[in-house]
Amino acid sequence: TYDMYQRGDYYGVLINADTALSRYPDDQVIPKFQFLKVLAIGKTEDIMVFTQALDSLSKSTPDPEIAERSKAILAYILDTDKEVKTETEKIEAEVMYTADTTGEFYYGLFVRGSMDVNQLKFEFINLNLDVYPNRTIDVSHEVLGDGVTAVFVKRFNDMEKTWEYYDHVFRSQEIFDVLEGTEYRLFIISAGNEGILINDGVANKYWLFFQKHYNRNEADTDTLDR
Structure with a gap:
């Protein structure tokens, strides 16, 4: 699957990763398949879908190295793309805050x-x-x-x-x-x-x-x- 990514066969990576996730969900190499899938998403989807996938993986993967690599890529994107940072903060704000109209x-x-x-x-x-x-x-x-x-x-x-x-x-x-x-x-x-x-x-x-x-x-x- 990594060789497919290197060759630019990103849709092939997505198919292989999904197959591995469905057949061997508890295998220790699954985090690597998840990471390759997210990287392939970055090549086939828009930047917002990519950043959301990175954020989700960084929070859910049991592999600390994969989590750190996902966070590093996400941090780089947010630091260099102001529009993506703003859109990401909008999404996070809607989850965090409540549109209260009553009370103090x-x-x-x-x-x-x-x-x-x-x-x-x-x-x-x-x-x-x-x-x-x-x-x-x-x-x-x-x-x-x-x-x-x-x-x-x-x-x-x-x-x-x-x-x-x-x-x-x-x-x-x-x-x-x-x-x-x-x-x-x-x-x-x-x-x-x-x-x-x-x-x-x-x-x-x-x-x-x-x-x-x-x-x-x-x-x-x-x-x-x-």
């Missing part, structure tokens, strides 16, 4: 770039005192991957009140003065999804989910270079 929500802000996070939190606290003088609203931040800091303002009883607060922030010159020179995105997030975001650490993945399920399309809410 938080206001959120992704920021990349040099800023005084304490000053930013101070401006949020001042805004909170102006808008909700009789309520205690917490402001926290988390450092995510890719140099992004996530700021959260908690907590609001429902999505509608969170959007109201979002609009107050949108009109706050003091907050945007602190953000000057940075790249940022404004969003809202449910309490359940916030924990998933922090654990995952990938801002863009949640942003893609937010764009699909929640965004009201304000043009000035996204300056973060994707």
Whole structure:
């Protein structure tokens, strides 16, 4: 089967691999057949099908070497093909996150770039005192991957009140003065999804989910270079 792959007979590889998988599912060489099948998929299908096959194999194979090789190829594709990375993150986000519309929500802000996070939190606290003088609203931040800091303002009883607060922030010159020179995105997030975001650490993945399920399309809410 490997010789067939070397000769470019990729459909032959797919047939042989499927035959081996059906006849000898518990054989110790099956992971190698699975890997050859995925490589043949890369030659016969589009890039998204290939990346999904690599991701699936890296998570399911019992062979650590095959898993690492699959991850390495996948990482290379995602690093070099921005469109594939975005489409992959969209798929992952749909699996990870839930399009909640009820329950507690938080206001959120992704920021990349040099800023005084304490000053930013101070401006949020001042805004909170102006808008909700009789309520205690917490402001926290988390450092995510890719140099992004996530700021959260908690907590609001429902999505509608969170959007109201979002609009107050949108009109706050003091907050945007602190953000000057940075790249940022404004969003809202449910309490359940916030924990998933922090654990995952990938801002863009949640942003893609937010764009699909929640965004009201304000043009000035996204300056973060994707």
